Amino acid sequence: MPSPAASASAPRVGALFAIGSMSCVQLGLAVSVGLSEQLGPTGVAWLRLVWAGLILLVVARPWRATFTRKAFWTCVALGAATAGMTVFFMCAVMLIPLGTASALEFLGPLGVAVARGTGRSRLWAIVAAAGVIALTEPWHGRADPIGILFALGAAACWGVYILLTQRAGDSVEGLNALAVSIPTAAVVASFTITPALFAKLDLTVLLAGLGLALLLPLVPFILELLSLRRLNTATFGTLMSLEPAFALVIGAAILHQIPTPLAVVGIALVITAGIGATRTGARS
Template structure:
């Protein structure tokens, strides 16, 4: 018979593994966003996003070999809704990135998982973690410089935030009704179909061969690897804790900008990173 202490230890280990998966996902997203900048500028955000989704769906389909005619109505509904959320989230996010600074776009985008975290609170004191995370994100954005924010870019970032909130809830549901990565495969196929008209319209259906090669690698960084990691993470932890943990993404983006691009960190940003890390650790440890 398994003791309560052993069961709790197993649950704690599962949450810790899920947290590592989430960190890996966020790191992949930020690296993918940074490395995609030249392609976004030359080929366009919609075309690049569509090709990334299409390549990710194709690569994962070759691995999982989904049985399209064996899924139930519940499974199809979950995959279609998640795929639509994926397409909307990524199209809006990369439209925002080309208009406003990456850190600001990611910070506004974080309002999505923050909303999920706040909605999922079970106890009053849990509110401390979203509040700390939000304070940290504010410090990350307001680093003492004056930014002229493109209102269209900010609206796209808000659209991405809504998509991200829906994505977190739907990803958990799809992960529960499908085995392995079958649900992710079907959702990515739907996302690629939804994004196709926008991507094709942006470039008149013309896709240069070099772009095809580049977007294969970009598709692995975003969305294939992070979506797979997040689906596995959400099977091991509540959406509330996952939503708060996602607050580390603006901090990771700032750190990656410092390490990879040599962008200096202000004292306010360092304090913001500290608050975000504390909030994320507190949310995970409280499960």
């Protein structure tokens, strides 16, 4: 049984893991945009997942672990959700600003928080909807509708990913859950590429893909797994509320995507809704 001091520190440690994950994710996405112009968004997503899967297979060697049938298929399902989240979001950021895509994707964890929250959660859903409207400004038609659909697809996958990650982390030791889910994600993502991609994979591109795999998804997914072992899904969702803000800052600094004042208001509303819809506290 954990000591009271360890139980008290668990939320703080979990929060640090989550913040580190968000920083790596947004930085990795910003860097990936440049490579996407050469390989396409699905090609970059696939290359990152392949490298991450190979690294995890070598490091974790999941074939030595013992899985129950339920735990194994949970990890496989997690891999499918990971692939969808990675590919959809990479396609989205090629069509709409990083901050907008991140705020729309956040509707996934927000939905988890609302579903598991109290009766007041509907109020925060309305606030989030207002934020999305401010972000997309449908009356102007400026935001690419296909980009919005990709971001919403990533949001759905992220909501499923959060639930499955916690379940896998509870039932599988160490990195074995990721060592099954990430290679599975690479296999699923391979259905989104064409044979023409392989002609573009020279040494420079492969090394760039390896670096991106460490930055996204390998390190963030490990940090999220460690975070979800210390926090309940509501607390994790609260912390993820900050991700659009990270995306806004990194998008402006690296990609020179300066948001409109209304977009800033929209992101603030989504963040507020996420914080309001979730509860704090460590997992029992």
